[in-house]
Amino acid sequence: MELWYSEEQTENVRLSLKVKEQLFTGQSDFQKVDVFDTYEYGRLMTLDGLVMVTEKDEFIYHDMIVHIAMAVNPEIKKVLIIGGGDGGTARELMRYQGIEHVDMVEIDKMVCDVAKDFFPTISSELDNPRLSLYYEDGVAYMKGKKNQYDLIIIDSTDPVGPGEGLFTTDFYTDCFNALTDSGILVNQNESPVYEQFAREAIRANEKLKKIFPIVEVYQAQIPTYPSGYWLFGFASKKLHPLRDIQAEAWNQLNIKTKYYNTDLHLGAFALPTYVKEYIENGSI
Amino acid sequence: MELWYSEEQTENVRLSLKVKEQLFTGQSDFQKVDVFDTYEYGRLMTLDGLVMVTEKDEFIYHDMIVHIAMAVNPEIKKVLIIGGGDGGTARELMRYQGIEHVDMVEIDKMVCDVAKDFFPTISSELDNPRLSLYYEDGVAYMKGKKNQYDLIIIDSTDPVGPGEGLFTTDFYTDCFNALTDSGILVNQNESPVYEQFAREAIRANEKLKKIFPIVEVYQAQIPTYPSGYWLFGFASKKLHPLRDIQAEAWNQLNIKTKYYNTDLHLGAFALPTYVKEYIENGSI
Numbered sequence: 001m002e003l004w005y006s007e008e009q010t011e012n013v014r015l016s017l018k019v020k021e022q023l024f025t026g027q028s029d030f031q032k033v034d035v036f037d038t039y040e041y042g043r044l045m046t047l048d049g050l051v052m053v054t055e056k057d058e059f060i061y062h063d064m065i066v067h068i069a070m071a072v073n074p075e076i077k078k079v080l081i082i083g084g085g086d087g088g089t090a091r092e093l094m095r096y097q098g099i100e101h102v103d104m105v106e107i108d109k110m111v112c113d114v115a116k117d118f119f120p121t122i123s124s125e126l127d128n129p130r131l132s133l134y135y136e137d138g139v140a141y142m143k144g145k146k147n148q149y150d151l152i153i154i155d156s157t158d159p160v161g162p163g164e165g166l167f168t169t170d171f172y173t174d175c176f177n178a179l180t181d182s183g184i185l186v187n188q189n190e191s192p193v194y195e196q197f198a199r200e201a202i203r204a205n206e207k208l209k210k211i212f213p214i215v216e217v218y219q220a221q222i223p224t225y226p227s228g229y230w231l232f233g234f235a236s237k238k239l240h241p242l243r244d245i246q247a248e249a250w251n252q253l254n255i256k257t258k259y260y261n262t263d264l265h266l267g268a269f270a271l272p273t274y275v276k277e278y279i280e281n282g283s284i
Numbered sequence: 285m286e287l288w289y290s291e292e293q294t295e296n297v298r299l300s301l302k303v304k305e306q307l308f309t310g311q312s313d314f315q316k317v318d319v320f321d322t323y324e325y326g327r328l329m330t331l332d333g334l335v336m337v338t339e340k341d342e343f344i345y346h347d348m349i350v351h352i353a354m355a356v357n358p359e360i361k362k363v364l365i366i367g368g369g370d371g372g373t374a375r376e377l378m379r380y381q382g383i384e385h386v387d388m389v390e391i392d393k394m395v396c397d398v399a400k401d402f403f404p405t406i407s408s409e410l411d412n413p414r415l416s417l418y419y420e421d422g423v424a425y426m427k428g429k430k431n432q433y434d435l436i437i438i439d440s441t442d443p444v445g446p447g448e449g450l451f452t453t454d455f456y457t458d459c460f461n462a463l464t465d466s467g468i469l470v471n472q473n474e475s476p477v478y479e480q481f482a483r484e485a486i487r488a489n490e491k492l493k494k495i496f497p498i499v500e501v502y503q504a505q506i507p508t509y510p511s512g513y514w515l516f517g518f519a520s521k522k523l524h525p526l527r528d529i530q531a532e533a534w535n536q537l538n539i540k541t542k543y544y545n546t547d548l549h550l551g552a553f554a555l556p557t558y559v560k561e562y563i564e565n566g567s568i
Contacts, residue, residue, distance in 0.1 A: 004298070012302040012323035014288070018295070039296035040478070057477075060556070193341075193507050194324070221505055221513040221556075223477050228512020229505035259556040267551025272344070272505075272543040 005036050005044065007051055009226035010194045015051075017041060017224075023118055028110035030162045035118045041224060043118055045086060047111070047157055051224045053086045058122055061188075062088035063260040064220040064232060064268070069151050069184045070096060071250040071265055072239050076150040079103070080178070082138035082166060084155035085111030087123035094125040095255050102131045103149075107162050109135040139165040145178035152179060154187035159200050167200065169207045176211050176237075185235040189217065192275045193227035198284055201231050206282050208235045216241050217279055218268040220259070231275070242269055289320050289328065291335055293510035294478050299335075301325060301508075307402055312394035314446045319402045325508060327402055329370060331395070331441055335508045337370045342406055345472075346372035347544040348504040348516060348552070353435050353468045354380060355534040355549055356523050360434040363387070364462070366422035366450060368439035369395030371407035378409040379539050386415045387433075391446050393419040423449040429462035436463060438471035443484050451484065453491045460495050460521075469519040473501065476559045477511035482568055485515050490566050492519045500525050501563055502552040504543070515559070526553055 003019040017038040024035035036044045042055030053061070066089055070076060077100045081089050085106040093102050106112055112133065115123035126133065134141065138156075152175050157163035165171055166187075175185050189204055190197040201217075208215045212235035222230045234241045247262035271279070278284055287303040301322040308319035320328045326339030337345070350373055354360060361384045365373050369390040377386050390396055396417065399407035410417065418425065422440075436459050441447035449455055450471075459469050473488055474481040485501075492499045496519035506514045518525045531546035555563070562568055 006300075010324060014298075014300040016290075016298040016300065018297070040294060219505075221503075221511075223511040223513060227505075227507040229507060258558045261554075261557050261560070263554040264556060265554075267554030270545075270547040270549075270551030272548060273545050274542045276545070 005038065005046070007046070007049065010196065013194070013226070015224065017044065024114060026110055026114070028108050030108045033110050033114055035114060045114065045119065048161060050158065052157070053088065053119070053122065054224050055119065055121065057223050058086075058088050060220055060222050060259045061230070062092045063257050064218070065089055065153055065155055065186055065188060066092035067255070067257060067260040068218060068232070068234060068241060068265055068268065069153075069186050071246060071262060072241050072244050073150065073182060073184065074098065074246055074249045074253065077101070078149050079151045079153065080149045081105070082152065082154045082156060083163070084153065086115040086119060087112065087126045089153055089155045090128070090131055091122065091125040094128050094130065096253070099130065103134065104131060105134045105136050105138045105141045107135070107137050137165075139171055142171060142174035142178060145174065147180055148178050150180050150183055152183070152185045154185070156188060158190065159204070167204050169210065172207055172211050179237060181237055182239055183237050184239060185212070185233075187233045189231045189233045191225065191227045191229055192231060192278060193229055195284060197226060198278060202278055202282060202284065205233060205279055208233055212236060214238070214240055216269055217271060217275070219271060219275070220268065242266060289322065289330070291330075291333065294480065297478070297510070299508070301328065308398055310394055310398070312392050314392045317394050317398055319398060329398065329403065332445060334442065336441070337372065337403070337406065338508050339403065339405065341507050342370075342372050343542045344504055344506050345514070346376045347541050348502070349373055349437055349439055349470055349472060350376035351539070351541060351544040352502060352516070352518060352525060352549055352552065353437075353470050355530060355546060356525050356528050357434065357466060357468065358382065358530055358533045358537065361385070362433050363435045363437065364389070364433045366436065366438045366440060367391075367447070368437065370399040370403060371396065371410045373437055373439045374412070374415055375406065375409040378412050378414065380537070383414065387418065388415060389418045389420050389422045389425045391419070391421050423455055426455060426458035426462060429458065431464055432462050434464050434467055436467070436469045438469070440472060442474065443488075451488050453494065456491055456495050463521060465521055466523055467521050468523060469496070469517075471517045473515045473517045475509065475511045475513055476515060476562060477513055479568060481510060482562060486562055486566060486568065489517060489563055492517055496520060498522070498524055500553055501555060501559070503555060503559070504552065526550060
């Protein structure tokens with residue numbers, strides 16, 4: 001007998017990974033959480049049947065959601081993560097000695113518990129004393145926050161289910177207010193390849209552009225996410241991700257990364273023409 | 285009843301596309317050729333069960349196998365395509381008025397015939413009078429050629445089956461000799477994500493480095509190829525793909541592309557650290 005995990009990336013496309021065994025299944029108040037041990041990608045966590053993280057390719061997503069902003073402003077001291085329950089984003093942030101404190105607001109405690117139990121290399125910094133972990137709704141948490149964070153990372157699921165409120169204009173406005181005057185917001189922003197994802201990416205981008213003076217989109221290759229091609233948003237009050245990159249300062253920190261480097265940083269913003277046109281036109 | 289085309293990308297990973305109907309199946313002297321009409325990617329041609337081309341994402345591969353070299357030397361006049369039976373590479377080349385002649389050597393006439401019958405938007409230039417199409421073995425064709433081409437594009441299948449000889453040192457040496465003194469060779473060079481592909485990519489790169497003074501690797505996101513992340517090789521006698529790019533001259537040609545642009549050209553050579561290390565070390 002062969003076991004396979006299959007994700008319906010769209011109703012017409014499936015990615016399937018051969019599985020050694022299922023290690024966990026649970027239903028939290030928010031979503032179904034499963035852990036599989038796969039042959040090609042090591043351990044895999046899914047939320048409501050969608051790939052959240054695998055041991056083999058998580059470094060790509062976590063490098064790209066953290067180091068781009070940190071290279072633009074290596075002086076960042078206070079960071080907020082919305083979501084990020086597996087701990088990978090916190091792990092990458094903790095490599096910066098200059099970061100004084102990270103608040104992390106994850107709505108679903110089960111995700112963190114499962115990460116600690118089954119993904120020790122990803123969740124390794126969730127008990128770091130520089131991290132405060134709140135099991136709360138990110139949308140509610142942001143209300144009324146002013147001038148507190150140099151960087152906010154929205155490490156969310158897709159804009160359906162528990163992640164939905166994290167793609168709204170109200171939430172982005174609360175984030176803007178919670179940022180310091182050199183503040184940066186980074187969000188995971190879906191794939192441009194499949195129409196339903198692309199529409200969400202464009203919509204989120206349009207909302208950010210109404211609030212932040214600088215909004216740019218960058219890309220990474222994440223094989224286990226739909227289409228393997230993923231976008232991130234970079235929204236900022238004054239620092240530009242290309243003009244203000246502090247490549248030399250970042251390289252002097254000597255942080256070893258498997259995906260990110262400061263040349264790739266520049267290339268990550270050089271989008272294919274069809275993606276540029278989606279973003280410029282605000283529609284497909 | 286639902287029809288799905290499933291590709292075993294590795295023995296542990298499958299990509300499946302929902303199919304409206306199968307339009308063609310045939311066995312040539314070299315390989316099995318199938319055409320499916322898929323919901324997400326339009327028409328799909330497979331060779332021995334592996335994705336060769338789809339209507340939806342072919343522009344990415346064909347942009348990237350042609351325009352990188354053409355932007356480095358917009359004066360290219362004589363081109364050789366090895367493989368490329370679907371016609372997409374020839375189509376992109378024919379957009380350059382400065383190209384005087386293209387020779388195309390495709391071992392399998394059935395691939396061209398099927399492309400003409402089922403992929404009219406891809407095969408549209410296969411009857412162009414500036415193109416000479418030879419149904420021959422590319423390895424044999426190259427023997428003894430001297431100083432004839434400004435650009436050779438190896439648009440091959442994987443290094444198993446009919447494509448195998450196109451990944452050898454002897455063949456690359458014949459290509460070197462067939463190139464003019466500003467000659468460029470471009471080859472499709474597999475994915476770095478899965479070990480068996482990555483080993484082939486590294487091996488091909490090591491062979492090229494023994495023959496050509498300039499050898500660089502560049503990348504593109506091709507959703508229907510294994511992992512969605514694909515590499516190309518750029519080998520050259522004297523022109524460097526970054527230092528010698530003629531961005532302004534290329535942009536003045538006003539060739540509309542959906543993927544390639546001259547900013548992306550630079551970004552395409554900014555590889556993730558893990559890929560750079562594979563290539564520098566010559567091993568995984």
